[in-house]
Every structure is written in C-alpha cells, then in structure tokens.
Amino acid sequence: MTATQPMLYDALIAPFAEFEFMRRALAGSFALALGAPPVGVFLMLRRMSLIGDAMAHAILPGAAIGFLLAGLSLFAMAGGGLIAGLVIAVGAGLIARATQLKEDASLAAFFLISLALGVTLVSVKGNNIDLMHFLFGSVLAIDNPALMLIASIASVSLIILALIWRPLVLECVDPGYLRSVSRAGGPAHIAFLALVVMNLVGGFQALGTLLAVGMMMLPAMISRFWVRDITAMIGVAMVCAAVSGYAGLLVSYHANLPSGPAIILVAGVLYALSVVFGPVGGLLWLALPQRHLEA
Amino acid sequence: MADLSFHNLTLGYERHPAVHHLTGAVETGALVAVVGPNGAGKSTLFKGIVGALKPLAGSINRKGFGTREIAYLPQIAEIDRSFPISVYDMVAMGLWRLKGFFAGVGPKDHASIEAAIAAVGLTGFEQRAIGTLSGGQMQRMLFARLLLQDARLIVLDEPFTAVDAKTSADLLDLVRRWHSERRTVLAALHDIDLVKATFPQTLLLAREPVAWGATRDVLTVENLNKARRMCEAFDEYAEACAVAAE
Numbered sequence: 198m199t200a201t202q203p204m205l206y207d208a209l210i211a212p213f214a215e216f217e218f219m220r221r222a223l224a225g226s227f228a229l230a231l232g233a234p235p236v237g238v239f240l241m242l243r244r245m246s247l248i249g250d251a252m253a254h255a256i257l258p259g260a261a262i263g264f265l266l267a268g269l270s271l272f273a274m275a276g277g278g279l280i281a282g283l284v285i286a287v288g289a290g291l292i293a294r295a296t297q298l299k300e301d302a303s304l305a306a307f308f309l310i311s312l313a314l315g316v317t318l319v320s321v322k323g324n325n326i327d328l329m330h331f332l333f334g335s336v337l338a339i340d341n342p343a344l345m346l347i348a349s350i351a352s353v354s355l356i357i358l359a360l361i362w363r364p365l366v367l368e369c370v371d372p373g374y375l376r377s378v379s380r381a382g383g384p385a386h387i388a389f390l391a392l393v394v395m396n397l398v399g400g401f402q403a404l405g406t407l408l409a410v411g412m413m414m415l416p417a418m419i420s421r422f423w424v425r426d427i428t429a430m431i432g433v434a435m436v437c438a439a440v441s442g443y444a445g446l447l448v449s450y451h452a453n454l455p456s457g458p459a460i461i462l463v464a465g466v467l468y469a470l471s472v473v474f475g476p477v478g479g480l481l482w483l484a485l486p487q488r489h490l491e492a
Numbered sequence: 493m494a495d496l497s498f499h500n501l502t503l504g505y506e507r508h509p510a511v512h513h514l515t516g517a518v519e520t521g522a523l524v525a526v527v528g529p530n531g532a533g534k535s536t537l538f539k540g541i542v543g544a545l546k547p548l549a550g551s552i553n554r555k556g557f558g559t560r561e562i563a564y565l566p567q568i569a570e571i572d573r574s575f576p577i578s579v580y581d582m583v584a585m586g587l588w589r590l591k592g593f594f595a596g597v598g599p600k601d602h603a604s605i606e607a608a609i610a611a612v613g614l615t616g617f618e619q620r621a622i623g624t625l626s627g628g629q630m631q632r633m634l635f636a637r638l639l640l641q642d643a644r645l646i647v648l649d650e651p652f653t654a655v656d657a658k659t660s661a662d663l664l665d666l667v668r669r670w671h672s673e674r675r676t677v678l679a680a681l682h683d684i685d686l687v688k689a690t691f692p693q694t695l696l697l698a699r700e701p702v703a704w705g706a707t708r709d710v711l712t713v714e715n716l717n718k719a720r721r722m723c724e725a726f727d728e729y730a731e732a733c734a735v736a737a738e
Binding site for chain 2: 242360361363364366367369370371372373374376377378379381424425426427430
C-alpha cells in the first residue's frame with residue numbers, strides 16, 4: 198500500500214463510511230440526480246429554463262401551509278408543495294389563455310406572490326432556522342422517510358418520462374406534426390409540468406425551494422456543451438448531477454460549508470468549465486483558430 | 493369514388509371568409525394542383541381538410557378518413573431546428589401511426605426508414621442533427637417522413653417553394669410515385685408550367701373557386717386574370733354573406 202491511498206480514502210470515502218447522515222445525503226443526492234436532470238433538459242430545450250425557477254418558488258406557500266398545519270411533517274409539506282405547484286402551473290396556463298398576458302408573465306406574477314406568501318406563512322409559526330430550512334433545505338438532515346420520498350419521486354418521474362418520451366420530444370421539435378398525428382400533445386405537456394413540480398418537491402427536501410431548481414437546470418445546461426443528441430444529453434446531465442452531489446457533500450464536509458449551496462456551487466464550477474472547454478460550442482473552441490475543412 | 497368532397501364550404505378567420513362557397517369532389521387517386529394568388533385561400537383550404545380549422549359554413553366530407561390519417565406538409569412547419577435530434581429519428585417519427593407511444597422499432601422498420609431516407613437522397617445524413625441541414629435537405633427530410641406515413645391522402649402546402657430545381661425535380665418524382673400508387677395528392681403550387689407538366693387536375697382558387705377540372709381547361713389566361721382580380725378585395729366592414737346557407 199502506498200502512502201497516498203489512506204489519504205485518498207480519508208478524503209473521498211471516509212466521511213461516507215463513518216457517518217450515516219453523509220450516506221443518506223449521498224443517496225438522496227444520487228436519487229435527485231436521476232430524477233431532476235432529464236426534466237431540466239426538456240425545460241431547457243423548450244426554452245422554459247426560468248419556468249423551473251418560478252415553479253420552485255410557487256411550491257413554497259403550499260409547503261408552508263403544510264408546515265402550519267402539521268409542523269415539520271415531511272408528507273404535509275411535500276403534499277402541500279405538490280398541490281401548490283400544480284395549482285400554479287395550471288393557473289398560470291389558464292390565465293395566459295384567458296387574458297392577453299403571456300404564460301411567462303403570468304407565471305412571474307404567480308411566483309412573486311407565492312414567494313412572499315410562503316415566507317410570511319413560515320414566519321408566522323416558525324423561526325429563522327425554519328425559514329432557512331425552507332429556502333435552502335438541509336440535505337444532511339434527510340431521514341429515512343425523506344429518502345424514500347425522494348427515491349420514489351425519482352423512480353416515478355423516470356417511468357412517466359419513459360411513457361411520454363415520444364410525444365414530449367415531438368412536441369418540442371415539431372408540434373404541428375404531433376397535432377396532425379396524435380392528440381397526445383396536450384396531456385403530455387400537462388404530465389411534463391407535473392414532473393417539474395414533483396421533482397422540485399423532491400429537491401425541496403434536500404436543497405430548499407431556492408436551490409432545488411439548481412439540481413435540475415445546471416446539469417442540463419452543462420450537457421448542452423458536451424453532446425449533440427438528446428439521449429446523450431440526459432446521460433451527461435445525470436452524471437454531472439451525481440458528481441455535483443458527491444463532490445459538494447465532500448467539500449461541505451471538509452471545509453465545513455453549508456451542504457446544499459456546496460452541491461450547487463460544484464455544479465456551477467462544472468458549468469463554468471463546460472462553457473469554456475465544452476466541445477459543443479464552448480468558448481475555447483470558438484476562440485481557437487481552426488482551419489476549415491475540405492468539405 | 494370520391495375521397496374527399498366539399499359541400500358549399502366556407503372557411504375563414506373571425507367570420508371573414510378565406511375560402512368561400514366551395515363545392516366539389518376529389519376522386520380517389522387524383523393528383524390535384526391547387527393554384528391561386530397569395531391570399532387565395534390555399535393554405536386555409538388545406539387546414540380545413542386536415543381538421544385544423546372548423547368550417548364557418550358548409551361541410552367537408554372525408555369519406556371515412558380520420559383527420560389523423562392524412563399526411564400533411566404545412567407551408568411553414570413549426571420545426572425547432574435547434575433541437576438536438578438526428579435526421580434518422582426525425583424521419584422515424586413518420587411511423588407514429590403504426591408505433592404510437594411505445595411500440596418498438598424493429599429491423600423491418602429500420603429498413604423502411606433507411607429506404608425512405610434513400611428515396612429522398614439523404615443517405616449518409618442519417619446521424620446529422622436537423623439544425624445542420626440546408627433548406628432543400630430539410631424539405632427532403634420532411635418528404636421522407638411523409639413517405640413513412642404511408643397515407644392514402646397527402647396534402648402538400650407549397651412543397652417546392654424555396655427549394656432549388658434539382659430538389660423540386662427529385663421531390664416531384666415522389667409525388668408521381670404516390671400518384672402511380674393510387675394515393676390522392678393535393679398540392680398548392682405557384683409554378684404554372686410545373687402544374688401543366690405534372691398535375692392532371694387543377695383547382696384554381698381565388699377565395700371563391702374560379703375553375704376546377706382538367707388542368708388545360710382550368711389554367712387559361714382568362715381564368716388566371718380573373719383569379720388575380722377576385723383576390724384583391726378584403727372588406728373589414730363586409731356585410732354578412734347573402735348566399736343562403738343550405
């Protein structure tokens with residue numbers, strides 16, 4: 198055995214071997230990394246990247262009402278968040294169709310109101326620590342029920358995504374053709390919005406309302422810089438999210454930093470590297486003088 | 493036997509007719525050019541045929557076709573060309589009616605996808621992202637998808653606009669092939685010489701039908717001038733149409 202091996206073990210594996218909360222946090226991060234990034238890839242490709250952010254805010258008052266009624270109960274908060282998210286997704290869509298307001302504008306209105314309402318509701322009963330928990334989550338405090346919830350959401354999300362894959366892809370790339378061969382476009386869109394809400398509720402447990410969307414969108418954007426095909430993009434996004442979860446937990450452990458932000462920051466570093474070095478449209482390749490090809 | 497018939501059909505937007513009192517039938521296996529100036533109602537008629545637009549009055553009889561059994565090439569497809577999908581997968585979507593959501597794509601399907609791509613001359617482009625195609629190649633790809641749709645009624649809205657001569661000649665061969673397979677084809681076109689050379693029948697439209705029948709009888713100078721004159725009137729404050737609904 199060389200001298201570096203125990204060092205590596207201490208740095209990379211020991212925290213998870215020694216502490217159960219670290220293992221649970223890691224398992225939770227991996228589950229999130231399977232469920233959320235594919236949804237993020239579709240949000241990005243449909244030019245709906247900021248919709249995820251808006252929906253994440255929209256979850257807050259629902260979770261807060263759950264908290265008011267039942268305290269820090271996992272299922273009350275998750276259920277409240279799910280209902281609030283779905284109501285606002287559908288409500289914003291309806292208002293956009295019924296008035297001259299566009300869907301993004303009406304979502305913006307909804308999420309600003311939701312955020313203010315959510316923070317107010319939490320403050321009525323809870324203290325600042327509760328509020329921090331709501332906004333930024335506490336991945337190190339994931340208990341077994343929370344882990345089960347996150348894992349279930351990831352599983353259901355992947356299954357639904359497999360079921361609506363074809364109409365969803367076609368709805369993005371050629372909605373007119375989808376309308377001409379199938380009526381599945383509308384229902385697939387609604388199922389997709391439900392997936393966005395579900396995954397944000399899952400992420401909420403670990404990362405809070407403000408950062409949950411980071412696990413969804415950052416890996417998706419990273420993947421755009423590495424591969425050209427949607428299936429490959431989803432693979433890359435999942436791996437990036439898992440790496441961010443693992444590395445973020447390690448950084449937070451060794452440097453004594455808050456874990457949720459550490460995970461998202463690692464994803465942020467990967468994003469910055471991808472913007473510069475990514476082979477598909479990265480800045481470096483654009484800046485390098487390359488000779489054009491023969492044909 | 494007629495595949496498609498119109499009975500006193502009026503189609504339009506916000507009560508203004510874009511196709512006015514059209515009556516007639518398209519025989520099974522017919523190859524019909526729909527000709528007329530811009531604004532004559534060609535695209536509107538096609539949207540009515542594929543069920544994307546409800547008639548303001550009158551009716552369209554599709555004789556047992558579901559609107560989803562019609563292969564339709566819109567004038568400007570709403571295709572997101574930046575979407576990361578390959579030519580192969582895009583063409584494969586033509587199998588939707590056979591495959592729906594889940595059915596697997598087997599060796600036989602792969603062969604027919606390859607054959608469709610070869611038929612439009614895009615062999616070698618299978619794995620290219622659709623965003624890298626030129627306008628003409630894009631149109632070839634959409635024709636490959638139409639081939640796989642294997643529809644008995646095919647509606648093409650200005651399929652040869654903005655493509656070069658070689659591409660339109662190649663795609664026209666496919667249209668002739670569909671005609672020889674007894675499929676019914678309607679195409680909106682502006683190239684009168686091309687229509688005269690290839691399309692046995694023509695509907696000359698200027699919101700109201702000007703003439704409909706054998707191409708050489710329809711495309712007379714007199715009729716074309718008449719169509720041009722008829723197309724120029726749009727009255728924001730038009731009275732309700734006096735022709736009685738039946």
